[in-house]
Amino acid sequence: MNRDQKAAAIAEIAAHIDESQAVFAVDYRGISVPQVAELRSQLREADATFKVVKNSLTERAADQVGAETLKALLEGPTALTFVRGDIATAAKAIADYGRATQLLPFKGGLMEGAALEPEQIRALSRLPSREVLYGQLVGVVASPVSGLVRSLSALIGGLASALGQVREQKENQTEPAPEPAEEDDNKADVSADRSEIGQQPQDAETNPTKED
Numbered sequence: 001m002n003r004d005q006k007a008a009a010i011a012e013i014a015a016h017i018d019e020s021q022a023v024f025a026v027d028y029r030g031i032s033v034p035q036v037a038e039l040r041s042q043l044r045e046a047d048a049t050f051k052v053v054k055n056s057l058t059e060r061a062a063d064q065v066g067a068e069t070l071k072a073l074l075e076g077p078t079a080l081t082f083v084r085g086d087i088a089t090a091a092k093a094i095a096d097y098g099r100a101t102q103l104l105p106f107k108g109g110l111m112e113g114a115a116l117e118p119e120q121i122r123a124l125s126r127l128p129s130r131e132v133l134y135g136q137l138v139g140v141v142a143s144p145v146s147g148l149v150r151s152l153s154a155l156i157g158g159l160a161s162a163l164g165q166v167r168e169q170k171e172n173q174t175e176p177a178p179e180p181a182e183e184d185d186n187k188a189d190v191s192a193d194r195s196e197i198g199q200q201p202q203d204a205e206t207n208p209t210k211e212d
Contacts, residue, residue, distance in 0.1 A: 006057060009054070009057050010057050010060050010061045010064070011061075013051075013053060013057060013058050013061035013080075014061035014062075014064045014065050016049065016051070016080070016082040017061060017062065017065050017067050017070070017082070017110075018065045019082070019084055020082040020083055020084055021083055021084060021085075021087055021111065021112060022083040022087045022090070022091075022109060022110060022111040022112070022116070023067075023070060023080055023081065023082055023083070023109050023110045023111075024080065024081040024083070024090070024091065024094060024106065024109040024116075024121055025070070025073040025074075025078055025079070025080055025106070025107040025108055025109055026078070026079050026080075026081070026094065026098075026104040026105060026106055026107060027076060027077055027078065027079075027104070027105050027107060028052055028077050028078070028079035028103075028104065029076075029077045029103075030103050031101070031103050031104065035097075035101065035103070036050065036052075038097075039093070039094070039097050039104075042093045042097065043081065043090055043093050043094075045086075045089060045093070046083060046085045046086040046087075046089035046090035046093065047083070047084045047085025047086070048081050048082060048083040048084065048085060048089075048090040048093075049081065049082045049084075050079060050080075050081050050094075051079065051080055051081075051082065052077075052078075052079045053074075053078055053079065053080050055074040055075070055078055058070070058071075058074055058078070058080070059071050059074055062074075067110060067113070069110060069115045070109075070110055072108075073107045073108045073109070075107075078107065079104075081094060081109075087111065087124060088124050088125065088127040088128065091121050091122075091124040091125035091127075092124075092125040092126075092127075094106075094125070095121075095122055095125035096125075105118070106118035106121045106122065108121070109121055111124075
């Protein structure tokens with residue numbers, strides 16, 4: 001590999017590291033070319049790339065993008081998985097393939113610039129995929145929304161009932177009350193009687209009898 005080829009390889013690895021959300025390092029000893037092709041096919045679902053790298057060139061690429069912590073993993077045969085999509089799905093694909101073939105032990109990795117230990121990557125592999133998590137989130141959100149809809153329906157129903165009662169009360173209040181005719185007549189008679197009674201003493205004083 002001449003100088004230009006090395007520069008191109010370093011630039012390619014640096015671009016992969018810089019564009020990835022996570023990078024997993026494994027020991028690729030014992031894996032065959034057909035097995036690598038099979039693993040790469042499984043990793044496409046997570047938008048991840050499996051690449052056998054040369055440690056010296058990868059160290060220089062790590063220096064270029066500020067991923068110095070990755071350099072500690074570059075001992076012995078190393079392959080890197082560059083994950084641009086679903087981190088959990090990529091970790092699961094490698095972990096499952098490793099258990100099935102007894103190959104690809106994790107060395108460690110990076111996620112959003114932070115170092116990952118092998119056990120942390122295995123823990124990531126046990127997480128649900130992004131699609132499953134989205135489904136669970138939708139279920140969690142939908143449940144309270146359903147309760148809110150039921151509550152609003154009950155509230156609206158109660159409000160309609162209350163408005164109906166208020167309307168009935170207003171209609172009853174606006175109905176004309178029956179005229180108390182007889183009561184008014186009685187009051188008039190009583191007033192007339194009181195007037196006549198009040199006038200009797202005055203008539204007696206102003207109109208004395210002939211006997212006096």
